[in-house]
Amino acid sequence: MGGRAARRPAWSADYTRNGNVQNGAVAGLIPTGTPELARSLLTLALEHLDDYRDNARLVYGAEGMLLPARMSTHGRANHVSADYPHVFWTGCGGWVLRLAADLVSTTGDRTVVDDALWSLVEGVLRFAETATVLVDGRRHLVPGYSPENTPAGAAGPLTVDTTMEVAILRDAARAARLLGAARGDRSLDDRWATLVATLPEYRVADDGTLAEWISGAWAENVAHRHASQLYPLWYEADPAFEGLAGVRLRAAAQATVHSKIAWRRGDPSPPPGRMEMAFGLVQLGLAAAALGDADAALTCVTWLAVDHWRPTLTTTHDAGVIFNVDASGGLPALVAAMLLGSTSDSLTVLPALPHAWPSGCVTGLRARGGLVMDRLAWDAHGCSLTVRRLPEAAWLAPQGGVQLRAGRPFVASGQAVRDDRLLVPVHASTVRLDWTGPTADRT
DSSP states (O other), X not given: OOOOTTOSSOOOSSEETTTIIIIIITTTTTTTTOGGGGHHHHHHHGGGHHHHHHHIIIIISOSSOOOOXXXXXXXXXXXXXXXXXXXXXXXXXXXXXXXXXXHHHHHOOGGGSOHHHHHHHHHHHHHHHHHXXXXXXXXXXXXXXXXXXXXXXXXXXXXXOBHHHHHHHHHHHHHHHHHHHHHTOOXXXXXXXXXXXXXXXXXXXXXXXXXXXSSTTSBXXXXXXXXXXXXXXXXXXXXXXXXXXXXXXXXXXXXXXHHHHHHHHTSOSSTTSSOOOHHHHHHHHHHHHHTTOHHXXXXXXXXXXXXXXXXXXXXXXXTTEEEOSHHHHHHHHHHHHHHEEEOSSEEEESTTOOTTOSSEEEOOEEETTTEEEEEEEEOSSEEEEEEEEOGGGGGGOXXXXXXXXXXXXXXXXXXXXXXXXXXXXXXXEEEEEEEOSSOOOOO
């Protein structure tokens, strides 16, 4: 966030890690083919482990590590404001673990998980174990803070059990398992599993959207630039949102996306209008892509490209105003997510392809499992995918192959295809998908 002497806006020339960095500046590095550049985030984070231990002790009276929402030359949590109580946002540590896991998963590079990173994995876990409050078998995050929103009608932003903080811990457990596998250390797996089993469950709000605050004591506030409650869909979708059991949560998430878009559309101009904060559009778009909602994702892409990009190729925080790099990383990340999705054992081709892109070609996308998409081309009849697995990622190959999916029904052919699975070789292999039906409704 660029500093401004006039304090308009009130930024501090720091790295703001409640979304600006992760959904903005570095969001496109891994999926668009330059995962090695994502190491810079770990370089920043791993230099200040002792500060994180002090934060946990001084702010929460807890053990482990609490990473600050904002930092630059140190890791102390000292950004205190009644309106923006960032010291009580606990999500940064788990979010860093997710990006570290994606770096390992897309490159196969086990050296990423050095002693410092593994200390962070244990530190984030220990903080969650000692800072949460256990009541009747459920852990609660008290206080909780959903960046940078305040519930409707509430006197302040501090609450209990924000959806984002719960989602990040659930996701961090999966990230930690992969990082442990890379290191050959499974010693933390059971502790992470125990933690996740005691976290609160997601909630659908009275208005049908995905609740931003899991407790029903706080009313939703859709009229806000952030969409933090959609975190479960930004990376590998949370298992609670998968399958028949997840239908209700997916529908609620889609309702959140549509409600937020409708609110912005009511006055799509910079503040005091509603087209504020580019990475909020990235948050909406990534969730839409995961849900297969191509129209909503395209709306976010269009607003980012038209309203947050200047002819000089600089990007803006709000529609047309305030230099900021969030859209520079966020827009490529969103487009990549519309064209390719992946988990540790699946690959989804064109999950959210809009009708406005009837044909096209992209090269160099990356997927989890150490997969490189040398070329992905599509038209009205189907698509062709040239894919290979990095040699150093052989340890990531799932037994029986990668499950192949797409945003619409298909028949696959090619030497690497076995039923609905891909046996991805080190040397590039081309797979053909012929469409057999219209775009699937994934909600």
